[in-house]
Amino acid sequence: MTTRLSLNAISKTFGKADNQTVVLRDISFSLDAGEFLAIEGPSGSGKSTLLNICGLIDHATHGDYYLNGTPVSQLSNRGRCACRRRKIGFIFQRHQLIPAMTVYDNIAYPLQLNNVKAKQIKHDVAQLLTTMGLEHRRNHHPYQLSGGERQRVGIARALIKRPQLVIADEPSASLDHTHAQAGLQLMRELNQTYGASFLIASHDPLVINHCDRKLTLLHGFLADPV
Amino acid sequence: MNGPLIALRNILRDGTRVISTLLIIATGLTALLVSGGFMLSTYDSLQEITMRTEGHLIVIDDTPDPLLGGSHQQLSLSNWQTIRESLWNDDRVLRVLPRARFEGVVSKGNRSAVFFGSGVDPKEEFRVHGPFLRTTAVLDPWPTSSQRAEVMLGVQLARTLDATSGDLLTLHAVRSNGESAEAVVRLVGLYQNGTPAIDNHTLMVTLSTSAALMGSDNISQLSIYLDKKEESAALQHSLQASIDGVTVQSWQQRATLYHKVKSLYDRIFGVMAVIILTVVFLAITNTISLAIYQRRSEIATLSALGTPPPQIYANFILEAFIISIAATTLGMLLAYAISHAINLAEIMMPAPPGKTEGYPIFIYISWHHYLVTSLVLIGIVILASLRSTCRAAKINIARAIS
Ligand SMILES: Nc1ncnc2c1ncn2[C@@H]1O[C@H](COP(=O)(O)OP(=O)(O)OP(=O)(O)O)[C@@H](O)[C@H]1O
Ligand SMILES: [Mg+2]
Numbered sequence: 001m002t003t004r005l006s007l008n009a010i011s012k013t014f015g016k017a018d019n020q021t022v023v024l025r026d027i028s029f030s031l032d033a034g035e036f037l038a039i040e041g042p043s044g045s046g047k048s049t050l051l052n053i054c055g056l057i058d059h060a061t062h063g064d065y066y067l068n069g070t071p072v073s074q075l076s077n078r079g080r081c082a083c084r085r086r087k088i089g090f091i092f093q094r095h096q097l098i099p100a101m102t103v104y105d106n107i108a109y110p111l112q113l114n115n116v117k118a119k120q121i122k123h124d125v126a127q128l129l130t131t132m133g134l135e136h137r138r139n140h141h142p143y144q145l146s147g148g149e150r151q152r153v154g155i156a157r158a159l160i161k162r163p164q165l166v167i168a169d170e171p172s173a174s175l176d177h178t179h180a181q182a183g184l185q186l187m188r189e190l191n192q193t194y195g196a197s198f199l200i201a202s203h204d205p206l207v208i209n210h211c212d213r214k215l216t217l218l219h220g221f222l223a224d225p226v
Numbered sequence: 227m228n229g230p231l232i233a234l235r236n237i238l239r240d241g242t243r244v245i246s247t248l249l250i251i252a253t254g255l256t257a258l259l260v261s262g263g264f265m266l267s268t269y270d271s272l273q274e275i276t277m278r279t280e281g282h283l284i285v286i287d288d289t290p291d292p293l294l295g296g297s298h299q300q301l302s303l304s305n306w307q308t309i310r311e312s313l314w315n316d317d318r319v320l321r322v323l324p325r326a327r328f329e330g331v332v333s334k335g336n337r338s339a340v341f342f343g344s345g346v347d348p349k350e351e352f353r354v355h356g357p358f359l360r361t362t363a364v365l366d367p368w369p370t371s372s373q374r375a376e377v378m379l380g381v382q383l384a385r386t387l388d389a390t391s392g393d394l395l396t397l398h399a400v401r402s403n404g405e406s407a408e409a410v411v412r413l414v415g416l417y418q419n420g421t422p423a424i425d426n427h428t429l430m431v432t433l434s435t436s437a438a439l440m441g442s443d444n445i446s447q448l449s450i451y452l453d454k455k456e457e458s459a460a461l462q463h464s465l466q467a468s469i470d471g472v473t474v475q476s477w478q479q480r481a482t483l484y485h486k487v488k489s490l491y492d493r494i495f496g497v498m499a500v501i502i503l504t505v506v507f508l509a510i511t512n513t514i515s516l517a518i519y520q521r522r523s524e525i526a527t528l529s530a531l532g533t534p535p536p537q538i539y540a541n542f543i544l545e546a547f548i549i550s551i552a553a554t555t556l557g558m559l560l561a562y563a564i565s566h567a568i569n570l571a572e573i574m575m576p577a578p579p580g581k582t583e584g585y586p587i588f589i590y591i592s593w594h595h596y597l598v599t600s601l602v603l604i605g606i607v608i609l610a611s612l613r614s615t616c617r618a619a620k621i622n623i624a625r626a627i628s
Contacts, residue, residue, distance in 0.1 A: 058624035085532020096527040100235040
């Protein structure tokens with residue numbers, strides 16, 4: 001099995017000199033292609049911070065990070081941006097939908113960014129809307145949706161481009177059991193069809209049990225490093 | 227995704243902020259257009275005055291330096307009859323008016339005053355001045371009698387002499403050979419051009435009267451009035467080439483007041499324009515920076531999804547562009563309405579320095595002027611939005627999302 005993601009002695013410190021917060025200390029683990037990995041830990045343990053680094057939207061203070069065997073920690077901003085666009089799907093802790101876009105546009109956006117043909121986009125988005133039970137919300141704006149619906153749109157947006165790596169920060173936080181199941185089901189399909197890898201931070205036993213493996217983060221340390 | 231539609235939605239989402247931005251741009255544009263329109267109309271009327279008083283082209287004798295002699299040169303143009311006749315066949319020429327300048331003392335009884343006189347073609351002279359020379363006598367026909375020499379006086383000069391229509395006045399002058407000469411003339415009318423310095427000392431007689439007084443058929447200048455002022459340059463060159471011993475000047479060379487006022491107004495307007503454009507620039511920079519701050523989480527999300535930064539800026543610039551199009555449209559409509567209202571209301575300006583009368587404000591409405599000014603303003607808005615979007619690049623994605 002190929003390694004999708006590998007972290008080597010990653011640490012993260014916020015702030016300068018006399019006001020430093022060390023959030024991640026010496027984190028090393030790897031994620032295989034097609035693997036589901038859960039990260040659990042109490043609030044404030046650094047889960048989001050770790051996910052941000054893995055998703056290339058934050059920099060580690062020390063350590064190396066490889067994506068598909070390529071070192072990406074030293075990549076230019078432009079390179080990181082392209083990498084996020086093509087390879088990574090992000091499910092945010094707080095959905096982060098674009099207010100001026102409809103549900104359809106929000107989901108279609110990553111495909112447009114990757115210059116997918118309009119016809120293909122239409123087809124894919126329509127299909128995903130059905131799977132997520134959102135067809136009737138197609139032309140609604142985020143402010144017209146419930147918290148759970150927004151989260152589902154956020155999940156759809158992350159999965160639509162079939163990324164190699166999906167990073168999900170509390171994806172089930174505002175979902176009921178049924179919709180959480182549906183989301184996980186969809187992730188599993190993507191995983192089985194395309195070999196996508198998942199890195200999921202969660203407190204939810206449903207999600208954690210669904211994963212192949214789990215890591216526990218405690219005060220910035222991995223409790224049982226693999 | 228439809229870029230302009232998204233931009234429009236973002237604009238509508240931000241109602242109050244957008245309206246204040248819109249009003250700042252529109253007000254700035256209105257101020258520029260109305261004051262610019264006033265300036266343009268002032269230039270135009272000053273050009274018009276010069277063209278009407280001097281003619282579009284002026285033929286003078288070139289032997290003595292005419293500029294050294296000032297405007298009251300000697301009577302030095304001798305072959306003017308021939309030149310005048312040759313011009314009558316030219317379609318471009320409407321009128322050719324001879325003017326003989328002379329000076330001396332005019333007296334009535336025990337009162338006397340220095341005068342600057344012109345011997346003119348009585349039939350045409352008063353027609354060309356149009357609204358810029360107001361007469362207070364019935365001048366059609368002038369001279370009223372072919373037997374007697376007649377004179378028209380500047381209003382102030384008549385007041386100095388305490389002369390009224392029908393009075394007999396004596397003109398005293400010194401001929402070029404040093405002899406002194408006199409002529410008795412009857413006052414038939416008054417005229418006024420609104421500049422006391424001129425109305426105090428000016429008088430007009432027919433060309434035959436001035437020729438008899440000065441003992442010479444020569445004139446000072448031949449003023450040529452054209453059908454279209456655009457043809458002046460071409461005709462100036464061809465006349466200069468075809469007539470020997472004369473200098474052909476264009477009205478621009480005589481338009482000292484026009485040039486002075488223009489350079490003054492250009493500077494005043496320039497400073498004003500810079501101030502207005504700076505205010506607009508700062509206001510836009512401010513509102514867009516605020517918008518970017520308020521929407522930093524959205525910007526961070528777009529960036530996290532892998533949107534290249536220029537595409538993110540493009541959204542904001544597109545929004546600024548749409549706002550500025552709406553604002554300039556509003557500004558142009560406002561300026562049009564205000565200018566039109568001012569023109570209809572015939573609001574009087576107070577008399578400018580050196581003048582006795584005010585004049586109605588007229589605001590030029592020129593679509594060319596409107597378009598160019600609006601484009602400059604739109605450019606400023608885009609520049610301001612470019613500057614503020616550079617800040618969006620500094621947003622820390624992770625922090626803006628959490
Ligand atoms: N920009 C920052 N500056 C300073 N400290 C920060 C910053 N961002 C996060 N932290 C700190 O890092 C720690 C970990 O934060 P993080 O958001 O990763 O926790 P988490 O495990 O995701 O918590 P939760 O389960 O509540 O989402 C927290 O103590 C937080 O205060
Ligand atoms: Mg978190």
